Amino acid sequence: MVTEKNKHNEIVKAESKNLNFFYADGTQALKKINLPVYENKITALIGPSGCGKSTFLRSFNRMHDLYPGNKYEGEIILYPDNTNILDKKVDPIEVRMRISMVFQKPNPFPKSIFENVAYGLRVRGENNKRILDDKVEEALKGASLWNEVKDRLQDLAFNLSGGQQQRLCIARALATEPEIMLFDEPTSALDPIATVNIEELMSELKKKLSILIVTHNMQQAARISDYTAYMYLGELVEHDDTNKIFTNPSKKETEDYITGKFG
Amino acid sequence: MSEPIISARLSKDFQRNIMERFIEFALLCSAAFAVFITSAIVYVLVSEAIPFFQHVSIYEFLTDTVWTPNYSIKHYGILPLISGTLTTTFIALLVAVPLGTITAIYLSEFASHKVRETVKPILELLVGVPTVVFGYFALMLVTPLLQKIYPDLTTFNMLGPGIVMGVMIVPYIASLAEDSMRAVPMAMREGAYAMGATRFQTSVRVITPAAISGIVAAYILAISRAVGETMIVAIAAGQQPNFTFNPVESAATITSYIVSVALGDLEHGGIGYQSIFAAGLTLLVMTLLLNILGHMTRKKFAERY
Ligand SMILES: Nc1ncnc2c1ncn2[C@@H]1O[C@H](COP(=O)(O)OP(=O)(O)OP(=O)(O)O)[C@@H](O)[C@H]1O
Ligand SMILES: [Mg+2]
Numbered sequence: 055m056v057t058e059k060n061k062h063n064e065i066v067k068a069e070s071k072n073l074n075f076f077y078a079d080g081t082q083a084l085k086k087i088n089l090p091v092y093e094n095k096i097t098a099l100i101g102p103s104g105c106g107k108s109t110f111l112r113s114f115n116r117m118h119d120l121y122p123g124n125k126y127e128g129e130i131i132l133y134p135d136n137t138n139i140l141d142k143k144v145d146p147i148e149v150r151m152r153i154s155m156v157f158q159k160p161n162p163f164p165k166s167i168f169e170n171v172a173y174g175l176r177v178r179g180e181n182n183k184r185i186l187d188d189k190v191e192e193a194l195k196g197a198s199l200w201n202e203v204k205d206r207l208q209d210l211a212f213n214l215s216g217g218q219q220q221r222l223c224i225a226r227a228l229a230t231e232p233e234i235m236l237f238d239e240p241t242s243a244l245d246p247i248a249t250v251n252i253e254e255l256m257s258e259l260k261k262k263l264s265i266l267i268v269t270h271n272m273q274q275a276a277r278i279s280d281y282t283a284y285m286y287l288g289e290l291v292e293h294d295d296t297n298k299i300f301t302n303p304s305k306k307e308t309e310d311y312i313t314g315k316f317g
Numbered sequence: 318m319s320e321p322i323i324s325a326r327l328s329k330d331f332q333r334n335i336m337e338r339f340i341e342f343a344l345l346c347s348a349a350f351a352v353f354i355t356s357a358i359v360y361v362l363v364s365e366a367i368p369f370f371q372h373v374s375i376y377e378f379l380t381d382t383v384w385t386p387n388y389s390i391k392h393y394g395i396l397p398l399i400s401g402t403l404t405t406t407f408i409a410l411l412v413a414v415p416l417g418t419i420t421a422i423y424l425s426e427f428a429s430h431k432v433r434e435t436v437k438p439i440l441e442l443l444v445g446v447p448t449v450v451f452g453y454f455a456l457m458l459v460t461p462l463l464q465k466i467y468p469d470l471t472t473f474n475m476l477g478p479g480i481v482m483g484v485m486i487v488p489y490i491a492s493l494a495e496d497s498m499r500a501v502p503m504a505m506r507e508g509a510y511a512m513g514a515t516r517f518q519t520s521v522r523v524i525t526p527a528a529i530s531g532i533v534a535a536y537i538l539a540i541s542r543a544v545g546e547t548m549i550v551a552i553a554a555g556q557q558p559n560f561t562f563n564p565v566e567s568a569a570t571i572t573s574y575i576v577s578v579a580l581g582d583l584e585h586g587g588i589g590y591q592s593i594f595a596a597g598l599t600l601l602v603m604t605l606l607l608n609i610l611g612h613m614t615r616k617k618f619a620e621r622y
Contacts, residue, residue: 115511120506121431173509173522178513
């Protein structure tokens with residue numbers, strides 16, 4: 055087993071190496087991205103619209119495989135396996151079992167609250183009622199939604215508010231105990247209170263897993279993340295401690311973007 | 318203070334107003350025409366059925382188990398025709414619902430773009446095949462094949478035409494169900510895949526429930542289509558009103574009875590002639606009930622993404 059560490063002695067959970075990505079129409083959306091994701095840390099991706107943040111994030115759970123013609127080049131190494139998860143021999147389903155994702159718009163399934171959270175477990179063949187009950191409760195508590203829904207677990211998930219739906223999607227992703235969670239602008243469709251809820255939740259979650267989050271909200275990145283990466287036109291401009299990026303970035307472009315002179 | 322002045326640009330455009338009114342009126346007319354035709358059909362059916370029911374009591378019509386308007390000893394029990402209709406419809410659905418649904422799932426969730434664009438038109442071609450052809454197909458091909466498995470099967474039976482009717486309906490279900498499955502937003506699919514679901518799990522556990530209202534609508538249409546189907550059963554089921562639900566026996570359905578009388582030389586205005594309107598009215602009520610049922614199920618499963 056290999057464990058890589060950075061200067062703060064933090065463990066690398068996953069890492070992209072010279073990652074290029076091409077959409078089916080030939081657009082190159084990622085150019086030679088080298089970026090580590092540290093264990094029990096939140097890494098934030100920032101950058102102007104269209105710079106490739108979502109594309110990068112979605113490479114981590116092989117979402118691009120769903121559409122024909124998309125092409126990856128380079129590697130994303132997952133530790134401690136030390137395996138390139140983009141390898142053709144790696145089963146994307148296995149990858150998604152360990153790296154889960156929360157989308158920009160809440161996308162609950164047309165099922166009850168309970169079944170939404172149980173979905174990932176059922177997909178993994180778990181049908182024992184007792185185990186499901188326990189894990190669903192644990193996941194809903196983990197997503198701080200339990201108190202609001204414990205009396206109506208059989209209600210349709212669509213009856214929840216937007217913020218509750220998003221926490222349900224987090225619970226759904228949590229239930230399967232992933233090692234990494236990917237968030238693509240998880241709060242952009244939510245009001246400030248729901249946003250604060252989810253931010254607090256993420257800070258809690260990182261104790262158990264690693265988080266990679268795309269956000270358009272600079273304050274959000276500064277508030278919750280440990281590391282921040284600034285992307286521009288498919289390239290990684292700068293990656294460093296969040297503090298450093300927001301107080302003393304080493305690149306002029308990063309500074310311009312953060313101070314609002316750009317974008 | 319002076320009067321508020323409405324600038325010329327904000328005042329109502331007379332020409333546009335007239336145009337809007339005209340379009341609205343044209344739309345109303347076409348809607349009214351459809352309603353008019355439907356009412357006219359109901360009026361004819363009812364007015365021709367009334368003399369029939371003056372002769373035959375509704376009680377007899379609904380409870381007698383023999384239907385022999387053309388024999389010397391006349392019986393006017395609609396039950397044999399209803400049993401024939403229901404049995405053939407049931408067999409057809411047994412074939413069409415699974416096949417149609419599986420085809421829809423395959424086309425929507427599994428097939429590549431190229432396969433889908435090839436298969437769909439071919440399927441839709443099946444809709445264009447005249448039902449007479451299907452009828453002879455049932456009589457000359459399917460029944461003889463079934464007789465190889467089950468030698469006691471008579472030449473005219475409900476099983477063969479039922480199965481063929483099912484095949485005929487498959488494209489209706491497949492096409493409508495596929496449309497509603499493809500209308501499920503991609504975000505829902507991505508959500509399922511992101512949980513580590515396989516294609517099969519995604520399509521069965523997420524996409525199908527999400528599209529259920531359209532799928533149920535497809536089934537309802539299929540039932541109406543089967544209940545109303547005439548030629549296949551008229552040709553291959555034997556036109557023998559028979560109060561039975563046994564698919565290996567011959568039978569007549571409401572529509573096949575109507576067509577046999579309409580093609581025959583029964584005198585206009587006679588009781589036998591009037592009986593087809595009573596039968597037609599029964600069919601109308603059955604389809605109406607089905608549509609109401611369909612409407613209710615659709616409401617219950619109202620689509621929500
Ligand atoms: N399906 C696609 N096919 C072709 N090009 C695409 C596709 N999706 C995205 N792109 C292109 O890839 C580039 C990166 O897109 P991406 O969605 O990753 O940006 P983003 O940084 O997430 O932007 P935003 O902040 O607006 O979400 C853009 O130039 C975009 O136009
Ligand atoms: Mg994006």
